[in-house]
Amino acid sequence: MGEPYYITTAISYPNGRPHIGHAYEAIAADVIARFQRLNGRDVRFQTGTDVHGLKMLQKARELDTTPRALADEMSQYFKDMCDRLDVSYDRFIQTSEDDHHRASQAIWKAMEANGDLYLDRYEGWYSVRDEAYYAEDELVDDGQGGKQSPQGTPVEWTVEESWFFKLDAYQDKLLALYDEHPEFLQPDTRRNEIVSFVKSGLRPLSISRTSFDWGVKVPGSDGHVMYVWVDALTNYLTGLGYPDDTELMAKHWPADLHLIGKDIVRFHAVYWPAFLMSANLPVPKQVFGHGFLLNKGEKMSKSVGNVVDPFALADAFGVDQLRYFLLREVSFGQDGSYSPQAIAMRSNADLSNSFGNLAQRILSFIAKNLDGYLPAIRGHQPADAALFEVLTDALQTEMPKAFEELSLSQGIEAWMRAVFACNAYVDEQAPWALKKTDPERMETVLATLYIAIAQLSIAISPVIPSSAKALLDHMGVPDEVRSLGAMGSHWYSPLAESDYQVGVPKPLFPRIDLPAEDAE
């Protein structure tokens, strides 16, 4: 096995069903994970759900069920989503699991042993009805000279016993981390925000609650459960067997990449490394805060009613079409916009017309004119070598480099350039004309294209895994060849000599015709 690579998504808070934003993060992480596998890395990929906290408790009460039952039920939707979208996780964690409680308590004890925790009082404006604290500036006038919560519920000054973490003690170490390892937090704009936040001064962090009990118990402190972020972040360790001295921990910690949404950058770029430093554990190599998906340029929200169900999108457009669209169209790290029209256009232009049709025209030509027997290579001409050079450059240099840097859409652009080059080559060489004038040359041209199509499929397989696999299977490309390292090896002639026959292909990506209704 190659070098270890550990990637995680954030764990989702399942107080509602998964929406397209969850799908986007899971898909992006999956593409990176699959790319690294293709790249020969020993990949571990974790995702899951964060089920503790007040909101889940409230939701459970609302539905007249227990938080655990609700957590199990809702988590299943997220698991189903991953399965539906071909998200190839190794571990799906749910924070109510026993090993996770054990890991969270272990990191707590480690921080305590390091002298960073202390018991004190948390004071603030508390709304009994909301079961939440509000900051002074969040309060609104109640119309009678008093204050009330933004929800219009009464608040009172409340004092609660709470454990605190000496976050302020880590200010300098955190700033040094950002400074010495700019790659730790990406994109740059997120790092700027965090640096200025940390520079503005850190305060101790309240990390336990006594007002409810749905969470991880604080060790040796009855009545306290951990502030959800303490246990939520710890999930990244739980999945590796922490606190035990496991092979997984040795191999995969620190994580290579925590892929998260831009809204939770602070927790991952400030609290998490501070917790880890306190517990004497190495910090992750990189945190990447991706952007949000906007529905036709507008933020999704339940109240507006423009939340999109990923299952519905997958059904309507196809899983690979959806995956391709999200990664090709959205510049990774920035917000992106999507609409049915945009998905259809992108899928039709790139997948159906350019790539799918390339495979279709060549494979069916071979199937119809050569009975599906693979043509022999009878001496290459400069044009063939030129095509291979373009392919190698795009697929084995540019694309991996871009993916390594998480410039995913740029990597796919490089792939598209290779696809264009192949279609241009087809038109220049015109095998249908060679059929009458120079059948031997025709064979070489078709063989060249066969190899090219296989390479294109292998390179794009992280993005459109099931379509790529279907095509490679149809073409009889051996499994051993399906990696970045081996895609350029000599597998074609042995396959051709083995009397392999390609069947008449079916269009890989049927064109999407949108119904006239633009609404929704």
Added chain:
RNA sequence: GGCGGAGUAGCUCAGCUGGUUAGAGCGGCGGAAUCAUAAUCCGUAGGUCGGGGGUUCAAGUCCCUCCUCCGCUACCA
């Protein structure tokens, strides 16, 4: 208010440490071809690079200022 980011062809965007006629994709237009999912290929589009000022032999690319939009400015998952 403070800090940070963005404003480039109809649309979506590239443009690193300043330097030949400002680029790509999509759409549009004009050709070619007919193997293929009416798919492909070639050519084309002349946009004051948000406004104004400045530095420089030379500025989307640096400085100042103004306008517009967005993000962050802690205990909410």
